[in-house]
Amino acid sequence: MGTAFHMLLYRAFHAQKNKLAPHLPAIGLSSGQPKILNHLLHHDACIQRDLAQNCDIEPATVSRILYNMERAGLIARSVSPQCRRETRISITDLGKTVCAQWEEICAGVEAVSLEGFTEGEKALFCGFLARMYHNLTGRSID
Numbered sequence: 084m085g086t087a088f089h090m091l092l093y094r095a096f097h098a099q100k101n102k103l104a105p106h107l108p109a110i111g112l113s114s115g116q117p118k119i120l121n122h123l124l125h126h127d128a129c130i131q132r133d134l135a136q137n138c139d140i141e142p143a144t145v146s147r148i149l150y151n152m153e154r155a156g157l158i159a160r161s162v163s164p165q166c167r168r169e170t171r172i173s174i175t176d177l178g179k180t181v182c183a184q185w186e187e188i189c190a191g192v193e194a195v196s197l198e199g200f201t202e203g204e205k206a207l208f209c210g211f212l213a214r215m216y217h218n219l220t221g222r223s224i225d
Contacts, residue, residue: 155177
């Protein structure tokens with residue numbers, strides 16, 4: 084019998100993570116920060132609760148990550164014009180630059196990861212992963 088599906092998924096995830104992790108410090112990021120930057124790039128001026136939910140991170144962890152990102156100049160906080168008790172988090176120009184660097188690194192690892200796959204296989208694979216995520220969380224990946 085072959086390797087169980089969950090082990091294949093787990094090992095592929097960790098292999099990719101191990102290829103990406105060494106690049107984080109070189110561009111001034113730490114674990115958890117890239118997905119927050121990516122989310123803010125596409126959904127600017129979010130509240131912390133939305134970031135936690137959409138990035139699949141615990142709210143307390145998001146708070147700690149955002150504190151470090153603000154100190155590094157990657158994000159900025161502002162009071163919401165609709166509700167003065169609500170703080171909005173936005174990506175800064177530096178955050179956009181670093182996010183672009185990260186996307187370039189990810190594209191390189193993705194190219195290696197999907198080497199030998201046809202365009203059709205890549206599309207199917209992405210669709211399967213998105214459907215799997217939806218099955219497990221009830222949410223769609225946008």
